[in-house]
Amino acid sequence: MADLVSHPDEIKVVSKRFGQGAADIDRYLALDGYKAAQKALPMTPDAIINEVKTSGLRGRGGAGFPTGMKWSFVPKDSPKQKYILCNGDESEPGTCKDRLILEHDPHSVIEGVMIAGLAVNAESGYIYIRGEYRYLSIIMQKAIKDAYARGFLGKNIFGSGKKFDVYWHGGAGAYEVGEESALMESLEGKRGIPRIKPPFPAVVGLWGSPTVINNVETLASAPHIILDGAQKFADYGTPKNGGVRLFCLSGHVNKPGVYELPLGYSLKKMIYEVGGGIPGGKKIKAVVPGGSSTPVLTADEIDIAMDFDGVAKAGSMLGSGGVVVIDESTCMVRFAQYIMKFYQHESCGWCIPCREGTDWLKKTLDRFHAGGGVKKDINNIQYLAENMMGRTFCPLGDAAAMPTISIVTKFRKEFEDHLEGRPCPYDPVGSVRLLPVLSH
Amino acid sequence: MTFSPEFEQRFTEMLTHYPSKRSVLVPTLLYAQDEVGYLSDEAITEIAQRLQLTELDVRNVISYYSMLTTKPRGKYNVQVCTNIACILRGADDLWEHCQKKFGLRHKQTTPDGQFSIEEVECIGACSWAPAMQVNYDFHENLTKDKFDTILDGYKKKA
Amino acid sequence: MPDVNITVDGKKVTAPAGTLLIEACKTVGIEVPAFCYYPGLSLQGACRMCLVKVEKMPKLQTACTTVISEGMAVTTDHEEIHQARKSMVELLLGNHPLDCPVCDAGGECELQDMTFSYGASESKYTEAKNHKEEQQWSPVVFFDRPRCILCYRCVRVCDEAMDVAALGIQNRGSGSVIAPNMGDHLDCEECGMCIDICPVGALTSGAYRYKTRPWEMNHVATACTHCGDGCKTTLGVRRSETGMEIVRGDNRDKSGPNGDFLCVKGRYAFDFANRTDRLTQPLVRRNGKLVPVTWDEALTYVGQKLAEIRSQSGGASMGVIGSNRTTNEENYLLQKFARVVLQTNNIDHQRTADFAAFAAALAGRPDATASAREVFDAPAILLIGNDPTEQHPLLAYQIRNNVRLHKARLYVVNSESVKLRRQATLFSQIPSGSEAAFAAFLAGGDVANGANRDEWNALRDQLRKETGLVIAFGSELRGASIASLNKFALSVQGAKLICLADYANSRGAADMGVYPDLLPGYVPLIQGSKFKAEWGTLPDAAGLTLPGMVDAAKSCKLKALLVVGANPVFRMKLDPATFANSFLVVQDLFLSETAAVADVVLPAASAYEKSGTFTNTYGDVQLVKQAGEITGTKSDFEIIVRIAERMGYDVAKLVPFGSGSRADMGQSRGAQSGEADRHAVWLEAQGLELKMNPFDPTAVFDEIQRLVPGYQVSRLNLMAGNDQHTRLDQNGGGAVGDPALIQPANDGLFSSGSTGRYSKTLNTVMENRNRVEMPKVAAD
């Protein structure tokens, strides 16, 4: 449904079957589908994990945790059932890549889940798809059904005598449910409240059993790693940042879209060459490098390599691959306001700092942008956000605080320009409005 | 209360997917809502009984998820995304336009029960912003004109 | 569990592996603040107040979820920690109405205390607060959302500790709200645990709200006067024109066997004592009508009449009905009064359990009874008959939480599908009336009808494998069945028994010998030489039982009847004219059905207005502390003493107030009094009472301890407010009464004998429950 784009700098690995009708199982098979799973079948779990470790694959869901290491945390001697849980809740603002994978290449996700299953001796996997993506869950249900019909899933996969089941699961609207422990709660039919950690899901996960949770893109990368070799994948990227990943370019760029680029690709290049620059030839004011929860970079800070370490060095995070470009005409107070509207709406409400903090920040930013700000508000906004940092029950609180702190420190002048009686000087077109408290 | 045969089939099948009954709850609620239009008291009682949960428990879950509702809404629910990527590309004007067009505000429904409008958070269409969903259908790269054309299409169906 | 060593603020702490950091800190006197953490309930990590620094951890950690590990170095007092906590409080106050001056919790509020500690006094927020109207969820539960800090204690206590799950959390984010199960109201057991556990004033009690400030009350910890479980409750009392008003019952003093727990009765049903239709003046029947007279007149009249009847018709023509709700001392005194003053053994009470048979069955095994506390720790519990959830709320609580927290195995054998089956490892539903057959089966019998054979066999086999089994049984088992059960208990290592009776001091009445054939300590009359040695002569022949006395009254053979704290006309559904030919004296709080037909009515003090002890159904003896007094009433103790005195009896013989421990201290007057006075000062400092007068129940307790071996508990502990488990020490062969004499009260959660009818709260709760279901509206 969504338009596909392409650019010569792209290295199409996960996206290689996009636009080729691979949702159809025969088409998928013709495009080397399910070969990786069959290759992995006779391999030992350790061998699979080692391949993934060698590939340098790090989680594409946001935290960037090394995937092979995550798989190796599952206790080998546990007599309990083990589960693979594919995180297709994709809700981080700025991120729209898992959607394309699920739409264009659903079997690669199933195959990735199987490979993870083989790596940790699990016999079932769940693919959790956010409720808004109804059309994708229909596609996925068909793909699963087709795979069962071919004997790729079920009691005797590929005639190997091994058992593996894959099920789909649907959400119903909640960003927080993308957090891994809240995801499990949701799958178990509960409110999406995160769990106390430790224990970590690899030890106590779904229904109390060891569970591997990975992002859609992470799992969809696995078949390519197994089939084409770990080293090849690793070599695309930079040291400790193996491979390629899908970057979702959005905001003020001429050619927004999802591009698969090697890790370490220059952010500046990504915006100006891949994305075709800024509409109207305007200047960049800021860039969100990895989804709304990452600290924004100023125009001076974008000459960096887009890998986990490169972005971290610039004081932000690679996150989920959502690159949002903000041009010079944008009001950063308003931008902060809209970010906070989101987190205020999505906070699960469990812990005090996130529940109350996002609410106060939203209210304050609303008033502030509308021209009702007083001087102490600026420090207050920073104080509030800093006091949420690192103290919430789950990382959502940090996700709300980090961009806020970066905006209020890096664009303090814009806040000062809004002070008392001076509504937004940056957005002349009547966009000053108090955001509704979106009721649930 | 009775649901459609498709619902029943899916429900029965989903129950076999999990080691615990209540695991089917969230998707089941959404499917029930699709049939009834909202989660009526009747539907809640029914689902609670089937899954051996208290109604309170089911309501706790319903009220957590933003797509689930216990209040009737329009046949077509127009959901305009006003998250950052969409806002940068004019989603607030679009939302303004949408409100004016229907003469409604956030979460209100037209008197004939055909349309309701809703301001929603990121729907995963950032690279094709601004975007909206009408029920489950995505509409992307919107302009006011495109918006009007799309809505006219729904109006004809209504 | 092996021990783990850590350091907290430089102090060395050693605690068992698995201990939570917050608990480990407590052991060295370091209190880590917490809203959401509550011992015994599931962990939340939600309030973030307990953040501490743990060495090598980059972020502050929650002490409430961190399990200690060897060598852990923890700092609880640091600028960063202080700031973190301060900001949490600031955030909470941002939306808090700050209506402390009119809030019930003012002065007892954890949020106030934290604000005081962390000084979050500067208001950072200028936005409007999120407002919501207050809601009433039940006659006793009110909810004020803006005050709620979302610690989820109420939700957990209701679900986990009570297994009611009537509270939920709805919406999310800042819209999160605690919601009742019926949309806009509650359908629950009305225990009020949610109110008690609420750290702020979000949940308040319909019975207490807006009545007073906490510091205006006296807080008196005493035993509850309702069911046989004997929970400790703290009464909030203040002065009023009637003398006193009890405004609140709660769990401030968690040192009782019930710990945190109180049921609806314990928490609210003290209110009968406050009623304005309490009797406050003695009444004497003149020309067919009861007219108020002075105490002096009434007592003189009663004394003369009783003395006259005794000398004309003999003691055997008189009877006494004792109470399940008066203190041990009063019961003891009453039977002593009957036997030595009235010279009759015609004394009985409404028996709700067969303690006489229980004592006989356990003869020689005085320690085979389990205390209320033991139920919480027992590895396994067998429950036969009864429905503790309704009849013994504390027992149900102990069992439920033992299963939850200690994984105890619970076996339930019942004719109804009682709620506790949900915690049961094994639940056997048996036909009503077959409990006795089951007891016989346990003792080695076979199953008469094949229906339950396999189940019962499997159950018995499993039970025999248990050690430390606690067997609790209801009044379904009496007489020989109790003996069977005891026989079975002997085959299970360490098994202990609990006999369940209905009222606050049913066990006490039985232990104190309010029986026609048994003296205190279940000593048969003929073996009562030690009593005779102290009391002088008493009649040897067994007296009339309660129904026997009623029959005697009907056939005009009962010339006088003294009824103390009982209402036989109502309870036994008697024709009010039954006692027309007896001189009927009634001591009661209200003009009950029995009092209404009396010749003399004497206004008695309730258990909240006097001192003494109660023994709960498990045999735990506890202090009953006077919370205040209602002008015009007298304790049953004093009334009995005064009647004896008016009958010309030497009260010093009845109440040995000159002997006992007091006498051991030497003279209290005269030249040698110094030592005794020093003792007196010490006693007073310890909160112990001086026995200076014949109305002092402690003097009678001295005698009880002397003559009833099972009551030789630590006096100091008892006086300090600790429950003490008595032994069921029965010396004689045992006189087993007629099982038909056992008449259970069949009280439910919301009733309490005939006294429950005088509780406004219980009545409102009942009315509310009987109302047609309100329409279901989703909580917003």
Ligand SMILES: Cc1cc2nc3c(=O)[nH]c(=O)nc-3n(C[C@H](O)[C@H](O)[C@H](O)COP(=O)(O)O)c2cc1C
């Ligand atoms: C508030 C929050 C929301 C998240 N949402 C998502 C999401 O939508 N999709 C996703 O894959 N990971 C999401 N994550 C990250 C997951 O918790 C988890 O790290 C990830 O699924 C692990 O997969 P990976 O290692 O393959 O990245 C979220 C995390 C947080 C704290």
Ligand code: SF4
């Ligand atoms: S930080 Fe706290 S309130 Fe926010 S989403 Fe996480 S647990 Fe919920």
Ligand code: FES
């Ligand atoms: S007590 Fe630890 S988070 Fe509340």
